[in-house]
Amino acid sequence: MDRLFSISDDLLNRSTGNFTRFLFNRVSLSEKLTGIVGGRGVGNTTLLLQCMKNKLGLEDKGLYVNLDDFYFSTHSLLDFARKFFIKGGTHLFIDDLHKLPGADQDLIIISVELPDLHIIFSSTTLRGNSSIENLKENPGLHLLPGMSFREFLEFRYQYVFPVINFDELLELNRNPGITVLNRIRPLQYFDEYLREGYYPMSQNSTADYQNKVMKFLNNILEGDLSAMHHIDYESVGKIRHLLSILADKGPFKPNIERLADEIGSTRDSLLKFLKYLNQAGLVLRVDKEGEELKYLTKPDRLLLNNSNLITSISSGYSPGESILETFLLNQLQYDHKVQLSDNGNILIDGQYKFEMAWAVKSGRKSNRQSDAYSVCDSLDYQVGTRIPLWMFGFLY
Numbered sequence: 001m002d003r004l005f006s007i008s009d010d011l012l013n014r015s016t017g018n019f020t021r022f023l024f025n026r027v028s029l030s031e032k033l034t035g036i037v038g039g040r041g042v043g044n045t046t047l048l049l050q051c052m053k054n055k056l057g058l059e060d061k062g063l064y065v066n067l068d069d070f071y072f073s074t075h076s077l078l079d080f081a082r083k084f085f086i087k088g089g090t091h092l093f094i095d096d097l098h099k100l101p102g103a104d105q106d107l108i109i110i111s112v113e114l115p116d117l118h119i120i121f122s123s124t125t126l127r128g129n130s131s132i133e134n135l136k137e138n139p140g141l142h143l144l145p146g147m148s149f150r151e152f153l154e155f156r157y158q159y160v161f162p163v164i165n166f167d168e169l170l171e172l173n174r175n176p177g178i179t180v181l182n183r184i185r186p187l188q189y190f191d192e193y194l195r196e197g198y199y200p201m202s203q204n205s206t207a208d209y210q211n212k213v214m215k216f217l218n219n220i221l222e223g224d225l226s227a228m229h230h231i232d233y234e235s236v237g238k239i240r241h242l243l244s245i246l247a248d249k250g251p252f253k254p255n256i257e258r259l260a261d262e263i264g265s266t267r268d269s270l271l272k273f274l275k276y277l278n279q280a281g282l283v284l285r286v287d288k289e290g291e292e293l294k295y296l297t298k299p300d301r302l303l304l305n306n307s308n309l310i311t312s313i314s315s316g317y318s319p320g321e322s323i324l325e326t327f328l329l330n331q332l333q334y335d336h337k338v339q340l341s342d343n344g345n346i347l348i349d350g351q352y353k354f355e356m357a358w359a360v361k362s363g364r365k366s367n368r369q370s371d372a373y374s375v376c377d378s379l380d381y382q383v384g385t386r387i388p389l390w391m392f393g394f395l396y
Contacts, residue, residue, distance in 0.1 A: 001083060004071060008064040015049040019155050021200075022163070022396050023047060023144050027120070029055050029091060031140040032111055034120040038144030039281020039305070040216045040224070041199040044122035047144065048093045051120060062091040067100040077106040085117050094121040098228065124224060125279045145281075145334045146198035146306055149190065149393025156203055159184060164394035166336065170352065170373070175382045177391050186390045187380065193393070194323055198308040198330075213312040217243075220280050229276055238263045239273050243304070246283065247313035250322020251303035251329065274302070281305055284329060289339045289347050300340050306330045321358050324377050324389060328356070331392045345372055357386070 021043055027034060029051065038044050049064060056062050063084060067077065077100060084092055097103050107119060153159040161180050168176035180186055196209040221236050231239075241263040260270040277283035285299035304310050307323045307330070332338050332348060341347040346354040353372035372385075379388040 001071070001080075004065055004069065005063060007069075011049055011064055012053050015046070015053050017050055017054050019200075019203075020050055021047055021144065021147070022151060023142055024050060026142060027051050027055070028140075029118055029120065032115070032118060033107065033140050034118070035097075035141040036120070036122045036144050037125065037141065038122070039124055039146075040220050041201065041213070042144050042146045042281070043200045044124075044144060045095050046200070048095055048120065048122055052091070052093050056091060060090045061088050062093060063089055064093040064095065066095040067103060068096055072100055077103045078109055081106070081110045081114060081117060081119075085114050089117065091118045091120065094119065097121045097123040098125055098224070124220075124281070125228070143334065145330075145396070146308075147200055148331060148396050149186075149193050149197065149390060150396070151200075152193045152197035152393075153184075153186075153189060155200055156197070156205075157189065161394065163396060164391055166348075166395060169382070169387050169391060172384060177380075177382065177388065177394070180394070181380060185380070186388075187378075190390050190393075194307040194327060195311045196308060198306040210312040213308060217282070217309075217312070220282065224280060225276055229272075231276075235265075235269070235273070238265050238269075239277070242270070242273060243277075243282070243309075243313055246302065246304045247310045250310070250320075251286075251301050251325045253300055254298060254302045256298040271298070274299070282309065284326075284333060286329060286338055286340055286346075289341055289350070303329065321356070324358055325356060328354075328375060328389060328392055331395055334396055354387075 023036070024047060027036070027047070036044055036047055045066075052062050052064055065071075065080070072080070077094070081092060094103075097107075107121070110117065110119060147155060150161055150163065153161065161183075164176045168174065175181075177186070192205065196205065199213065201209060201212050221239055225231050225239070226236065242259070245259070245262065256267055256270060260267045263270070265273070274283060274285065278285060282305050284303050284305050286301040286303075288300045303322075303326050304313070307327050310323060310326060329338060329346070332346075336348050337350060339347045339350070341353055346356070348354065354375050355372045357374040357376045359376075359378040374386045375389050375392070376386050377389040379386060382388060382391070
């Protein structure tokens with residue numbers, strides 16, 4: 001146990017607060033149970049350590065532990081929490097909750113047995129009755145996505161800008177991006193974000209970025225998915241094939257039977273793979289208006305979670321329509337309900353319609369509606385109902 005304290009102190013000393021994610025200000029250590037749920041690579045560990053270092057008072061006693069430590073191969077989280085509390089601990093920061101079977105059940109017991117101990121944990125998913133879709137209903141549980149375009153500009157170039165609220169984008173004769181445009185030309189940095197801006201891995205542009213993405217991607221497939229869902233090595237190969245197809249095709253309406261046949265899987269297995277990949281933050285699905293998300297039904301549009309996955313997995317990077325649409329859907333899905341309208345346009349929160357008006361043409365027929373907003377990739381300024389694509393990267 002003393003070794004765990006030593007590891008925690010060392011990590012805390014090396015933790016920096018020069019840049020914090022938007023969620024930092026929303027996390028309160030006064031809650032009995034606080035959860036940060038995000039896919040690999042988005043900064044769960046960094047956020048835990050920053051909260052511990054910058055939010056705890058001098059009288060508080062905190063400890064950071066990672067549940068993949070060998071200590072927890074012979075000790076339960078419950079027993080450890082009891083010992084920590086007896087020693088005077090007040091805040092226990094638990095990383096990678098999903099890696100220790102039974103840890104989520106231990107949390108329930110701890111919250112009852114040790115009401116004065118505050119638990120702050122991170123996980124790539126939640127087991128049991130909790131689900132990713134219902135996290136927002138609990139004020140103590142937070143979803144952590146990858147960096148927005150706004151955060152990327154601060155992380156890499158130290159440009160600090162306020163969030164642009166979604167409602168501001170809908171107001172006519174107003175340009176909510178003027179604060180940004182008075183300082184920089186956002187399109188100058190946009191393509192760089194699409195290639196290497198979603199994951200906070202390096203504050204400098206690096207040729208090794210895509211290799212780092214592939215490394216944690218393999219850790220998800222061979223580690224997390226295999227351990228949590230008992231996926232064998234052959235199935236991991238099929239999932240890799242699936243991800244490659246999604247990277248090359250971009251957002252598309254899948255034929256599930258044909259796609260399953262292409263990767264050498266069954267229909268049911270493919271749908272399960274898509275469910276696991278969605279929970280792991282690797283795949284997004286968009287369904288039609290009025291349809292509820294059901295993992296055992298085929299999605300109306302299927303795509304990789306973000307543009308960085310496309311540029312890392314795909315055989316060739318091209319800043320075309322699939323990259324742009326992926327960015328738009330990714331940035332909107334964090335805080336909004338994203339669906340497809342009957343004619344294929346994007347429907348937000350059941351009432352706002354958006355059509356994609358890309359300068360890069362792919363032959364897709366325009367579905368222009370009089371009551372729809374246009375999302376334009378080549379615009380700097382907002383003009384009436386025509387909204388620049390980059391502004392959707394300032395929603396959080």
